[in-house]
Amino acid sequence: MKKNLLLVLSALLIIGALAGCAEQTNTPEQHMVSNTNVPIGTPEKKDILDDFFSKEDYQKLLALQFDDYQHMAISEFQNKVWAMTDTAEYMELMEKLFKNETLYQMKDSDETAAFLFYVLEPLTAEKWQTRTYSGAATGDFPAWEDNATLEYTYTLTILAADKVMIHDYNDMRVGVKDMMQDILRNRTKEELLNETFMLTELETYVEEMLSYMQTPEVSIAIEYVYFPLSTENDNNSSKYFDGNVERRIFPNGTEEDYRSLLALKTADYRNMSLADFNSALVEWTNDNPEGMERISEDTGWNDFQVTLTDEELSFVKLTVFLSGMENGKAIQSSYAGEPISPYYEEELSQKIAGKNGMAAWCGLYYQFSYSILDIETVTVGERDCQIEGMINAIHAFWNNTDIEKLLKMSESDIVQELENMAETYSTDYVTITTDKERIHFECMDEREYMN
Secondary structure: OOOOHHHHHHHHHHHOOOOOOOOOOOOHHHHHHHHHOOOOOOHHHHHHHHOOOOHHHHHHHHOOOOOOHHHOEHHHHHHHHHHHHOOHHHHHHHHHHHOOHHHHHOOOOOHHHHHHHHHHHHHHOOOOOEEEEEEEEEOOOOEHHHOOEEEEEEEEEEOOOOOOEHHHHHHHHHHHHHHHHHOOOOOOHHHHHOHHHHHHHHHHHHHHHHHHHOOOOEEEEEEEEEEOOOOOOOOOOOEEEEOOEEEEOOOOOOHHHHHHHHHHOOOOHHHOEHHHHHHHHHHHHHHOHHHHHHHHHHHHHOOOOOOOOHHHHHHHHHHHHHHHHHHHHHHHHHHHOOOOOOEEEEEOOOEEEEEOOEEEEEEEEEEEEEEEOOOOOOEHHHHHHHHHHHHHHHHHHHHHOOHHHHOOOOHHHHHHHHHHHHHHHOOOOEEEEEOHHHOEEEEEEHHHHOO
16 A cells, blocks of 8 residues: 555666666666776677667667777767767657667667766757756665665756866666765664654755865765654554565465454444444454564555455455554554544556657655544444545546646645645544655656757
């Protein structure tokens, strides 16, 4: 039911929406920047272009990776490329290249694609002076739920193309990614929990590093959003990253697990008070802790290996999830000595549009909390109706709004939309609250960089 932002950003990278989300230590494009300069004409590399281009086209692309190009000034590289490609045949080839989504997807896993999409395209496009990249970084704890996330965009502006070597530009671009990752390394959980502390650290660190990294020839501007390590320990947090692969901890729920849980789905469960139903769920969880772990992870991954009807699936994904959240918050509230509201959060599918091999995209993460006036009198059905209504309204807005319209909206506009929905689906007994700090709307349009 929830997806983390780093996973979504990785998916955007695959389809070409972002230029720098994969924060690996030794990606091929980083390796290439480190003076390896493997030419695209080597035998092992030739096979890759052969999949997409004719022998003649291949030779034309090969000719653009000049000997020792990394030690050329950007202006020298540009002039040589522009002089060679100022023909109808080359223009057609370049358009074919930058429309090739498969090759674009390989830019962080193959040195040839890295040259084409990190050097050739950005440094010779019409608006080559300024280019914005994006990325995300996490802490270095092995378990995903133990880490904070830092999302950022950074803009490199070339101010003196005749004084900047290509390898210096690439080192600077990759260096920003390393810099943003470094701020989260070796942090304690207490530090990652403290948003105020981390934002202060970030501000100081970024300002200090930029004073060293940017030069009179290339300026750097960085924007970022910090998502602190959560104190929450809800049923969906049992995920972790092994390298860049997110893996399950628990196996899928069994037929026995689900049939046992679905015994709570009585004919009149929707008319039960939340107090009675939530109590029954606590009792079932205490009797079936491992089954609950398996089912909770199925819900988090939306990966159900047992055949369920639509009603049963809704019961598991909505009713059980919400009541489980409420039970957890009730326990936390008792320890904290103050009420802690249950919440619902989701990362929506990206909205994407493409043109000439470049992409425009919009992404939305949202979280809303809710409060129940009296769990002794409010029924399961009443709660489910309002929360599901809110979720469906957000989905309808996102799915029915054209990406071109979304690209013109600000995060404040999105917050206002969700606030209006929260007001619509709140009642005297269920109050839904949005928090602008927990709504994150991002857009980028790379199409503007095309010739």
